[in-house]
Amino acid sequence: MKPSFSTVFTEKELIDRMKAGDSVAFEKIYDHYSQGVYGKLLKLVKINAIADELLQDIFLKVWENRQILDSNYTLRPWLYRVTENEIYKFYRKVALDIKLQTHILQTFDELYTHTEEEYYLKESHKLLQDAMTNMPPRCREVFELCRLQGKSYEETASLLDISTSTVSNHLVRATAIVRKTLFQSTDMALIVVTAYMLHH
Incomplete structure (x- = not known):
């Protein structure tokens, strides 16, 4: 009290x-x-x-x-x-700071069970899917290839028959949409896991 x-x-x-x-x-x-x-x-x-x-x-x-x-x-x-x-x-700092994400994830490893870890990974994928529904079709394709499948700008450009600079432009737009969705969450663990996934 x-x-x-x-x-x-x-x-x-x-x-x-x-x-x-x-x-x-x-x-x-x-x-x-x-x-x-x-x-x-x-x-x-x-x-x-x-x-x-x-x-x-x-x-x-x-x-x-x-x-x-x-x-x-x-x-x-x-x-x-x-x-x-x-x-x-602080949310914004976490989303942009790779070292801070790593530090917090290491702390989560000590605090959260395997079941909880699976939950956050599942929810993180759901959050990304929600963000992707707000992206224009080509922007969504670029985001999925580069961020979720790990393809390079050159590979993505070749697959979609566009220039690498166009790939970059689409990624900037997609990332802004993801961050907007990310900052609407109030779950710190979910924010960290999602931000970490986007950079690895």
Whole structure:
């Protein structure tokens, strides 16, 4: 159960004191909200170390942006918007960072059973199929040949009787569609597995 605010200070008073640079007031706000924020983070990213890091980043932003806070309103809505933005930024980083994908997948190997691994692979293929339904026909063909079958640009160009530059253009468009679909998911493991598949 999260601790309540001090009977001496209301949330409004703590925010005003924090805006004036009172670190003790900030600590009380942290104590009140951190447990709920951490639970939301852990539910979405699944890994304690990552949730811990994001939690610190979020409350650093609270401190750095304390001057824009309006003490006439509760901090919760603003704080949860910051949390959602940080999670979204992390999703984007994972989708683009191969080393981070590898690190997280290694961590998943320690946490998830073989059955769960099969589940995420199945769901990842489903997510890619959903994305492909939104692609134009030729764009979908290029994506399937290059990303799912592992063919080179040259092989794909020869099979489809198009230039390699056209293959590249189709892949850029297809990747944008996949990323849009990917970022709609709230399952960190699914995002990581799918991003990893696209680069291997």
